[in-house]
Amino acid sequence: MKTLHVFPETIFSVGPVRITDTIVTTWFIMVVIIAVCYFLTRKLSVKPGICQEILEAIFEAIEKTIKDALPLNPWMVLPVLGTFWIIIGASNMAGLIPGLKTPTADLNTTFAFAVISYSMTHVFGIATQGLKGYLIHYKEPTWILLPFHIIAEVTRTVALAVRLFGNMLSGDMVAVILLGIAGLLVPVPFSLLHIVIGLIQAYIFGVLTLVFIAGGIRTKPEKET
């Protein structure tokens, strides 16, 4: 059971801040993503090579998904959601590399993502319809429902974080437990399933954020019609 880390392990401390293995892995992933994006976009051309083709396909998939859900102004939310999809997808895959810990199997990471998603809902809501117009949707249809609106905001944020955390941690735990009770190759099919689950959960996280943002933006036009 030594390899089963439910909690992150502290590698070193900077004052009161503990630098855990999760944070180091996240830095590594960020460096890899930035390096890949930097080096693959050096020689852009109208007739794309294979690397540029792959990046364009990823970008177009992100753009199409956002345009389907948010036809008004997809370019406003695209940087945030694209970053979410890419970093969460890469983080979910990182646990497959030996020696790396899945960063999203740590509740701190997923809560950080969820808080960013929660903040972005309000930021985009206020940016599109102003502070007053945004706050007015809290008293619809009546004032009595105000506490329920606030409870819904909190619970959906917690649910977003716990969903990603639980899925990733369960995948890791299944692999470790099977390795303990059976041989070397038995966890392989479960790891294959874990890849699919990781990609789907990254997609789900972004899509739910997109739905929440769309819900925050669209309150006013619906009211006017």
Place this chain on the structure above:
Amino acid sequence: MNTLAIVISVSIITAGIAMAVGGYGPARALGNALEKALDSISRQPEAADKIMRALFVGMALIESIAIYAFVIALIVLFANPLIGYLTK
């Protein structure tokens, strides 16, 4: 049997029951959702993209309920606050 042993054994049994009950409901719900989705895809194959997208999001939402049970079971097993309270 001292108090610590009782707390530990009850925690283990509770974690098992939580996973069993928490897995049952979402499993049935996932089955229902998939059945209806396949049903509607076979009726309208041209709407398969939209149905699949809604199915994935809905399935993840349903599945998160099972995940909550799993997280509760993990807290009970690995981060039980009562054991720390007793052994203090």
